[in-house]
Amino acid sequence: MRAAPPRTRRRELLAAAGAASALAMLPAAAKAAGTAKPRVVVVGAGYGGATAARYLRMWSGGTIDVALVESGGQFISCPMSNLVIGGSRDMAFLTSGYDGLVRRHGVRLVTDTATRVDTDRRTVRLAGGGMLPYDRLILSPGVEFIPDGVPGFDAPDGEALILHAWKAGPQTLALRRQLESMRDGGVFAIAIPLAPYRCPPGPYERACQAAWYLQRAKPRSKVLVLDANPDVTSKAALFRRAWSDVYPGLVEYRPNCTLTRVDAASRTAEFDVEDPVSADVLNVIPPQRAGSIARAAGVVTANDRWCEVDFLTFESIRVRGVHVLGDAIQIAPGMPKSGHMANQHAKVCASAVIALLSGTSPNPEPVLNNTCYSMITDRESVHVASVHRYDPEKRTLLPVPGAGGLSPAMSEEEGRYAFGWAANIRADTLGQVGENA
């Protein structure tokens, strides 16, 4: 049994309900009375936002009105997108529609861009001119690149010549094309920013996938990993073994490479200490921060980059009624910025939002898990896994001691699980059973 809601919490909730045009009443009572349903607006339909929209509808029995704002027309998965760069999978493998959320769950999909948030009036302004009122707002905007984070990268045509491919979409395919056009004997260089960034093992998986392609198609070539960090930030021993055993002589790793400037025309990367590197294909993953709508809503509170949240609800510590999920948050200790984690944040948040709108207390003991696969070849994979539970004294999520761990070695068995994970979590996120099986 849960504790009664703290009195301040209840007063705040009632005050907010009075201020908003729709009463934040019990969903069941609203349904019975035929009155306006509580309204939740979710911004961003990736692994975080889409999952939140689905679970809010499912767990409230359809008694909460959920509008999901997404500027892209379809879901394109970042997890597994390095396989497209390696050439063993295509963009269709990464891409799904939002039909399951709309048809099976009654989510209102709003294809538009959220540009402003009025947190007093509780409204979201859209680029197309529309306005959405909310009782609770959930932001799952992912990351944006810090302006001028890499001088030269933002130059005119810079992004056309030097790709990030760190948001799955046109750049993913464009980077594949650059690799295909590269001469045998060429250098493919990846520049990695200081942690924290989206998907800690992603750059190293990308090095493996590029090497997988080059080993077969252009074996005299080289993959150069230029890491701003002092060591591989995730699954370090497993990646090092892959580079020495699976791709010997193909992958070179250089730590402590702090990128200071790029020259797009010559595809040259300059560093604070190390000598400049000119590459045939230069892939720069720029430093990141919470997506721009988080800034517009005033919920960026950590280091001018990330959004601190209450881990029982994922509500902003600064702005009442605004919740933040996924890569945009200031992470808890040992918690990666991953699609799996965003999907898990969303479920805790959905449960808490339903409780708050119903005048009850959020679940006081959330438990989250993370499972992250990295593909070493087209078929073989490694994983890292962890379990995170709420610590009421420290008021954060902490890894459960003794739980979690890494693969002992890469295997085809884990490769099968990796593809299974990708299909199943996408179906969970999008409410589309059977697709991409």
Added chain:
Amino acid sequence: MPVRLVPILSAALAATAAAAAGQATDADAGRDLAAGCRSCHHAPSAGGIPDLAGMSPQALVAAVQAFRSGARPGTVMPQLARGYTDRQVESIAAWLAAQKAAK
């Protein structure tokens, strides 16, 4: 491995009684915990990762205990199983058993 049916049934009954009284329930806790499993254990059960909806609670509890003890080998599950208490696993099992398997 002995099957611990009594706690599962008592958790389910307590949840029913609390739900009838209009309170937040242990079933909600089971629902929230089980949602964590569903990121992977979801239809279409690709890669041989089973959708756990409708699974017998005794079988699920026994499987998690076997992963945790090492009696059943695995990759991810032995590591994740050690992150949940017996009571949490029982509450997950009770919730999942009551769900319909996707067709």
